Amino acid sequence: MAEPRPVLEMTGIVKEFPGVRALSGVDFRLFPGEIHALMGENGAGKSTLIKVLTGVHSLDGGTITLDGESVRIGSPLEAQQAGISTVYQEVNLCPNLSVAENIFIGREPTRAGRIQWKQLRKDAADMVDRLGLDIDVTAPLSSYPLAVQQLVAIVRSVGHGDSDGQGSGTKVLVLDEPTSSLDRDEVLELFRLMRRLRDEGVAILFVSHFLDQIYEICDRMTVLRNGTLVGEHMVRDLDQVGLIELMIGKALDQLEELHEHQLRSDVGETLVEAEGLGRTGGIAPFDLEIKKGEVVGLAGLLGSGRTELARLLFGADQPDSGKVTVGGKQVSMSAPNDAIGAGVAFCSENRKTEGLVPDLTVRENIILALQASRGWTRPIPAGQRDELVAKYIKALDIRPANPEARVGQLSGGNQQKVLLARWLITQPKLLILDEPTRGIDIGAKAEIQKLVVSLSEDGMSVLYIAAELEEVLRLSHTIGVLRDRKLVARLTNGPEITTSKILETIASGEHQ
Amino acid sequence: MSATTKTRTAPEGRTASQASAITRLLGDRRLPVLVTAALFLAMYLTGLGRYQNYGFAEPQVFLNLFIDNGYLLVAAVGATFVIMSGGIDLSVGSLIGFTTMFTAWLVERQGLPLIVVVPIALGVGAFGGFLMGYVIHNFEIQPFIVTLAGLFLFRGLCLVISKESISISDSTVSTLAQTRVPLGLGELSIGALVALAVLAAAFYVLHYTRFGRRVYAIGGNEQSALLMGLPLGGTKIAVYTVSGFCSALAGLLFMLYIQSGDPLHAVGMELDAIAAVVIGGTLLTGGSGYVIGTLFGVLVLGLIKSIIQFEGTLSSWWTKIATGVLLCAFILIQRAMTARKQT
Amino acid sequence: MSTPSAATASRWRALTHHHLFWPVAVLVALLLINVPFTPDFFAIKMTDGHLYGSLVSIVLFGSPLILVAVGMTLVIATGGIDLSVGAVVAITGALTCSYISDQADQNALAGVFLAMGIGLVAAVVCGLWNGFLVARMGIQPIIATLIIMVAGRGVAQLITDGQIITINSEPYKLIGGGYWLTLPFSIFVVAAVVAVTVALTRKTALGLLVESVGGNAEASRLVGIRSRRIKIMVYMFCALCAGIAGLMISSNTSAADGNNAGLWIELDAILAVVIGGTSLLGGRFSIGGTVIGALVIQTLTTTIYTIGVPTQTNLVFKAAVVIVVCLLQSPKFRAKVFGAKGRGKPAAPAQPAAPADAAPKMEVSR
Amino acid sequence: AKEDEGSGGNSGSGGSKKITLGFSQVGSESGWRSANTDSVKSAAKEAGYNLKFSDAQQKQENQISAIRSYIAQKVDVIAFSPVVVTGWDAILKEAQAAKIPVVLTDRSVESDESLFVTLVGSDFTDEGRRAAKILEKVLEKAGHKGKVKIAQLEGTTGAAPAIERAKGFKEIMDAEHKDDWEIVVSQTGDFTRAGGKQVMAAFLQSNPDINVLYAHNDDMGLGAIQAIEAAGKKPGKDILIVTVDGVKDGFIAMSEGKINAIVECNPLLGPQLMEVVQKVHDGEKVERWIKTEESDFMQDQAKDALPTRKY
Numbered sequence A: 001m002a003e004p005r006p007v008l009e010m011t012g013i014v015k016e017f018p019g020v021r022a023l024s025g026v027d028f029r030l031f032p033g034e035i036h037a038l039m040g041e042n043g044a045g046k047s048t049l050i051k052v053l054t055g056v057h058s059l060d061g062g063t064i065t066l067d068g069e070s071v072r073i074g075s076p077l078e079a080q081q082a083g084i085s086t087v088y089q090e091v092n093l094c095p096n097l098s099v100a101e102n103i104f105i106g107r108e109p110t111r112a113g114r115i116q117w118k119q120l121r122k123d124a125a126d127m128v129d130r131l132g133l134d135i136d137v138t139a140p141l142s143s144y145p146l147a148v149q150q151l152v153a154i155v156r157s158v159g160h161g162d163s164d165g166q167g168s169g170t171k172v173l174v175l176d177e178p179t180s181s182l183d184r185d186e187v188l189e190l191f192r193l194m195r196r197l198r199d200e201g202v203a204i205l206f207v208s209h210f211l212d213q214i215y216e217i218c219d220r221m222t223v224l225r226n227g228t229l230v231g232e233h234m235v236r237d238l239d240q241v242g243l244i245e246l247m248i249g250k251a252l253d254q255l256e257e258l259h260e261h262q263l264r265s266d267v268g269e270t271l272v273e274a275e276g277l278g279r280t281g282g283i284a285p286f287d288l289e290i291k292k293g294e295v296v297g298l299a300g301l302l303g304s305g306r307t308e309l310a311r312l313l314f315g316a317d318q319p320d321s322g323k324v325t326v327g328g329k330q331v332s333m334s335a336p337n338d339a340i341g342a343g344v345a346f347c348s349e350n351r352k353t354e355g356l357v358p359d360l361t362v363r364e365n366i367i368l369a370l371q372a373s374r375g376w377t378r379p380i381p382a383g384q385r386d387e388l389v390a391k392y393i394k395a396l397d398i399r400p401a402n403p404e405a406r407v408g409q410l411s412g413g414n415q416q417k418v419l420l421a422r423w424l425i426t427q428p429k430l431l432i433l434d435e436p437t438r439g440i441d442i443g444a445k446a447e448i449q450k451l452v453v454s455l456s457e458d459g460m461s462v463l464y465i466a467a468e469l470e471e472v473l474r475l476s477h478t479i480g481v482l483r484d485r486k487l488v489a490r491l492t493n494g495p496e497i498t499t500s501k502i503l504e505t506i507a508s509g510e511h512q
Numbered sequence B: 001m002s003a004t005t006k007t008r009t010a011p012e013g014r015t016a017s018q019a020s021a022i023t024r025l026l027g028d029r030r031l032p033v034l035v036t037a038a039l040f041l042a043m044y045l046t047g048l049g050r051y052q053n054y055g056f057a058e059p060q061v062f063l064n065l066f067i068d069n070g071y072l073l074v075a076a077v078g079a080t081f082v083i084m085s086g087g088i089d090l091s092v093g094s095l096i097g098f099t100t101m102f103t104a105w106l107v108e109r110q111g112l113p114l115i116v117v118v119p120i121a122l123g124v125g126a127f128g129g130f131l132m133g134y135v136i137h138n139f140e141i142q143p144f145i146v147t148l149a150g151l152f153l154f155r156g157l158c159l160v161i162s163k164e165s166i167s168i169s170d171s172t173v174s175t176l177a178q179t180r181v182p183l184g185l186g187e188l189s190i191g192a193l194v195a196l197a198v199l200a201a202a203f204y205v206l207h208y209t210r211f212g213r214r215v216y217a218i219g220g221n222e223q224s225a226l227l228m229g230l231p232l233g234g235t236k237i238a239v240y241t242v243s244g245f246c247s248a249l250a251g252l253l254f255m256l257y258i259q260s261g262d263p264l265h266a267v268g269m270e271l272d273a274i275a276a277v278v279i280g281g282t283l284l285t286g287g288s289g290y291v292i293g294t295l296f297g298v299l300v301l302g303l304i305k306s307i308i309q310f311e312g313t314l315s316s317w318w319t320k321i322a323t324g325v326l327l328c329a330f331i332l333i334q335r336a337m338t339a340r341k342q343t
Numbered sequence C: 001m002s003t004p005s006a007a008t009a010s011r012w013r014a015l016t017h018h019h020l021f022w023p024v025a026v027l028v029a030l031l032l033i034n035v036p037f038t039p040d041f042f043a044i045k046m047t048d049g050h051l052y053g054s055l056v057s058i059v060l061f062g063s064p065l066i067l068v069a070v071g072m073t074l075v076i077a078t079g080g081i082d083l084s085v086g087a088v089v090a091i092t093g094a095l096t097c098s099y100i101s102d103q104a105d106q107n108a109l110a111g112v113f114l115a116m117g118i119g120l121v122a123a124v125v126c127g128l129w130n131g132f133l134v135a136r137m138g139i140q141p142i143i144a145t146l147i148i149m150v151a152g153r154g155v156a157q158l159i160t161d162g163q164i165i166t167i168n169s170e171p172y173k174l175i176g177g178g179y180w181l182t183l184p185f186s187i188f189v190v191a192a193v194v195a196v197t198v199a200l201t202r203k204t205a206l207g208l209l210v211e212s213v214g215g216n217a218e219a220s221r222l223v224g225i226r227s228r229r230i231k232i233m234v235y236m237f238c239a240l241c242a243g244i245a246g247l248m249i250s251s252n253t254s255a256a257d258g259n260n261a262g263l264w265i266e267l268d269a270i271l272a273v274v275i276g277g278t279s280l281l282g283g284r285f286s287i288g289g290t291v292i293g294a295l296v297i298q299t300l301t302t303t304i305y306t307i308g309v310p311t312q313t314n315l316v317f318k319a320a321v322v323i324v325v326c327l328l329q330s331p332k333f334r335a336k337v338f339g340a341k342g343r344g345k346p347a348a349p350a351q352p353a354a355p356a357d358a359a360p361k362m363e364v365s366r
Numbered sequence D: 001a002k003e004d005e006g007s008g009g010n011s012g013s014g015g016s017k018k019i020t021l022g023f024s025q026v027g028s029e030s031g032w033r034s035a036n037t038d039s040v041k042s043a044a045k046e047a048g049y050n051l052k053f054s055d056a057q058q059k060q061e062n063q064i065s066a067i068r069s070y071i072a073q074k075v076d077v078i079a080f081s082p083v084v085v086t087g088w089d090a091i092l093k094e095a096q097a098a099k100i101p102v103v104l105t106d107r108s109v110e111s112d113e114s115l116f117v118t119l120v121g122s123d124f125t126d127e128g129r130r131a132a133k134i135l136e137k138v139l140e141k142a143g144h145k146g147k148v149k150i151a152q153l154e155g156t157t158g159a160a161p162a163i164e165r166a167k168g169f170k171e172i173m174d175a176e177h178k179d180d181w182e183i184v185v186s187q188t189g190d191f192t193r194a195g196g197k198q199v200m201a202a203f204l205q206s207n208p209d210i211n212v213l214y215a216h217n218d219d220m221g222l223g224a225i226q227a228i229e230a231a232g233k234k235p236g237k238d239i240l241i242v243t244v245d246g247v248k249d250g251f252i253a254m255s256e257g258k259i260n261a262i263v264e265c266n267p268l269l270g271p272q273l274m275e276v277v278q279k280v281h282d283g284e285k286v287e288r289w290i291k292t293e294e295s296d297f298m299q300d301q302a303k304d305a306l307p308t309r310k311y
């Protein structure tokens, strides 16, 4: 078969940040009508390649050819005009605008310069509907959880390429980890959409750390390691093991280890007990008991209230009713520091707005929680601090391993690790992890899961929230099932519990 | 499997969440403006009760609020654009002063007809704003500082034109200044009418044009707006240009109001403008607020002034203290009313 | 690679990349501008047992600004701003001087200390109020502090009855106008305050917490930082600094002027903070930068007086310098204007993100 | 409490009714101004008028809206000290249309003569001239020989007193002392002590040979004295000092020999104003310009004049 001409060709791409060479001479090709996976560990340079392509970062070397013509793309606007539509890794929408506006901003339907609001809302509602989403498009984006925002970002960008949508000139659709906070159904819906676009001839660049998804939808993949190209393969030619080897440069068997691991059976006495804890408009009053050394997983669909539950338990939101006791003592839930004082830690799902302080260094971000609990008058001695930080950078393999690097400049996955390190360092009694593996590469994900297991073995309790049911199932002693912002069931993990059993519980909403 | 999960939200749950979404919408976005308007009304009625015998009840006293604050309204509308986009413009007062001085100089000293001078003045103001926007965007310098330099620069240019005030004796100016448009209950000046027209235009631009929405988007999250492919630079520069233009227009209205150019006119008026915008419920962080709120902000400031004048017994320093206390009371009540709704 | 020229080049680059390089460069340039106009500008001589010269007076007259700017730095680092410092300066001066002027013996140390205490307490109360409005009530800092900016001057004039209170107290005169060990006493006050601030922020964890609150307020709340408390503290500290500056200003002229003391000092202070490299958006701050920034502004003022700029062009001159300073500090501007020299290729090879494994360079399969 | 006094609200010209006077003050920017305000207030009280006072915080727009509100309140007479000299036509015409007579205090305006009845106050330009005249005497008394190198401390740039006091001084200097007097440095001290001190300190660095200081008000002069002393010179001897205003502190300094002469600018024009208001209200004719009583003081008069200083 004569090779068709690539719609996009990047050759010898070089990108340097102060002190880091993020991309060194990467070649990349994208053909019309294919779904192409860009693979690599955290920090391999995937997002950077995308940002160079869309003009967010300037090129330090190399050329970009679009449709056979050499182009210079200076800004995301120019990229869009050239037919490249992008969903970036972190949700990049305007929280203050309505969902409808976020979808249409920049290309609102106008008549004589006047925005046609009615039509805009209708169109937006239609588009959202088509993705199987059920939300009020006139509400501000900020009133929706991250996953919904992610979906809105997808709707926005595919809207360009959608034949029914407005600007139908999209040739290239770039999706940087769009599925990191979606659950199965949204993913399926997204895939359906991607296939349709592919069949219409759109070239799709897809980034994801979920290998199953790659194998499900992609035709071809490019693998990066440490900013260099290590291979371009047809998906069918390379199995998972081979891919992982390519990505991390060595074989990985941790995953298998995990599958075999046995849940610690002897959980201790009750550590945390919530009674009738609830918040109107948030989550219905619930009871929850977490034992020492126990991992409690939360399962539920997008927007079912898992995050809400976690936030209430942590005092991030003020409950309207109920009480929480930790180790037998009641904790006032007026602010997070009360919970922290009682030994509860909370790793937010939204690392950008609720987690990191981007201007501070890795070291400062890591010690922040510990320092806050000590109060400002008792700084952590420098030696002890550096030792702790070095230890966790090493333990979690944060890259670059430079404690002086600004956290804002780390790759998404590494930022997540920093966040995790921050809480581990405080040695909490209960660690609440809300989507801790979001955006984390396969190796690191296994590491984190192993970590959870070992923490539990050391007697730390963990409340674990993840979009992937398998993940929850694998780690938890007990699974709380949420539906419509109500805790509807509590399942004790055992051989008879499977993902489909959990899904059934969610669907039927039956009480225990 | 997918069949079971399709029922992601029970219908009742959804309607409930939609209903709560509407209240949330009201709660979050329009409430501050409504509260400001209500408080303004309450304040006005209090004034009515207290100074009835002094003619406070006359409709003209109310209309005077527009006459006496028309220029501030125009300046504040310009500031609203900037603040909405997440920036700030400190050059407003200086630019107003400069415009009065510049037009007075052109009309009186250079003998140009007003019809020529007005577009020149507006052009210069808009260009000044454009320059500041250009520097802010292209060199990534903080707006506070760039416009602070603008504050110094324009005030300095006033003085360079002349240290002394220049009286304008042009007959067109005095006719325009003294024209009163009867409105049944009272009358409005040209300046007040222009200000209201500017307000209406600003409302239209902010809510019915792409440019207006871009301003909100940038105020909401600049980085995101950039990544969404919005022309960040163009919008930012345009916003400061609008503010410069509005300041120049406010300067022209101010010139009508006082028929002279003076290098010390409108010192510190940028703070009045910013205060009006913020009192009107707009967040200084950008992206949230309504230009109608700015109108009420201006009216509140004007009313505070007016009440103090009607009180008529305050010594100089009590005037300042009373202004501060009224402002404070207003802000606290506004805050209390909006905060309760949010929880 | 390690030729001497390359080494100096990289040292030079490290120097120009230091965050204080440009402020210091501007400061030096401004000082040098004076030399053609005042040949003995750098001369310092002994007069009446104390040092006397332009440099001394720059520090002397710049002291209040440095103090206010240092306090302002912390407020700005939390993402706030304090417009009320000028009014606080006036209130403190007015209270202290009016108390001293009521004393039978204005030279009595106890009375002077008590008066200063009263003034400073008033300042701190103002700061507490600001902090309360910002942190507790959630009012936007510009507006919250605008209240005292407007009303505070009224209060100061109320205290002085609209008059300038002149006092005649030798001990009080020392703080802002006196000399100690041949140097202006205010230098010691400033040094002490700066040292305390640096110690407070860098030797304790306060600095980190402040930067965290300014960098991401919600994240800070969720790690358990008591950001309200920190904000209130910072506003109080800022007001305290302004109060000390108020003492200094009133002591310098032995008079309290409710209307004019510290007029517009807030703008200069904010300017100093920004010139010093602290972002108005909050987050990272630099006390050293602020001190340099304040000195730049004071030198600018002195330069205007000494090189004979006509009064009407004072502000234009000031605007020009501010613009130049800001442009020089902008990396983007330097990149555009100085082109390759400023940005270009980093001379030192950027290290590849990790040791390259002996992985096959490319194994493309089609 | 206001309501009981509300009778002033009617515009009746009945002689028995209390006169309502609307007075719009510039602001409270200096001790001089505060004394001026006090004088007006206490004189109004003494005369039994109903005084509506408002402070414009140095802003013309505030004065205009205050006057507009006096018109709405239908006061009997409006008096005000204009912030600036220009831009009063429109509002004065409104007052005229409402048949409310207007009296200016402190300084005049550039408006049609028919729009106000009279001006009670002094003349800043004349003060400048008087300052130059008294400097002649000071120089003579000090036995000064040779070139007169003058440093001038100006008021707030753009403010009328600053401009006119400089103008009047220069007028005499150019006319009579073209050769021997020279203003070597001139800079604004913003009418404040701190400003005066700072600017003078810089002057002494750049121009150590200054021998005369002319300050546009006492406060700047007082600040400058401190700077001169800090430089190791003797104010009043090494550098001769002439200032304008005549506040108490100025006289104290003069009695200590630190100021050589003061040109008085009298703020206590309340009683005069009330007289005029009464006349205007009664429809009597008054002069167009009623000058306040002011004098110039040399050092030897300082001790005697000191007790008479009220502010």
Ligand SMILES: Nc1ncnc2c1ncn2[C@@H]1O[C@H](COP(=O)(O)OP(=O)(O)OP(=O)(O)O)[C@@H](O)[C@H]1O
Residues within 6 Å of the ligand: A017, A018, A020, A021, A022, A040, A041, A042, A043, A044, A045, A046, A047, A048, A049, A089, A399, A400, A408, A409, A410, A411, A412, A413, A414, A439, A441, C353
């Ligand atoms: N703005 C920046 N400044 C400095 N370094 C940066 C910047 N952006 C990215 N980097 C660095 O470039 C490298 C590549 O980052 P990139 O975000 O492309 O990784 P990624 O492959 O997308 O990883 P992830 O899977 O975690 O999202 C990382 O080492 C990162 O620290």
Ligand SMILES: Nc1ncnc2c1ncn2[C@@H]1O[C@H](COP(=O)(O)OP(=O)(O)OP(=O)(O)O)[C@@H](O)[C@H]1O
Residues within 6 Å of the ligand: A134, A135, A136, A143, A144, A145, A146, A147, A148, A281, A282, A300, A301, A302, A303, A304, A305, A306, A307, A308, A309, A349, B009, B017
């Ligand atoms: N599909 C949806 N339709 C309407 N509202 C939704 C939807 N998804 C989420 N929400 C809103 O999200 C809130 C609950 O979200 P929460 O973050 O607690 O859920 P979650 O289970 O943690 O979801 P996620 O998987 O995104 O983390 C509710 O207030 C609800 O209004």
Ligand SMILES: [Mg+2]
Residues within 6 Å of the ligand: A046, A047, A048, A089, A176, A411, A412, A413
């Ligand atoms: Mg990435």
Ligand SMILES: [Mg+2]
Residues within 6 Å of the ligand: A145, A306, A307, A308, A349, A434
């Ligand atoms: Mg969640």
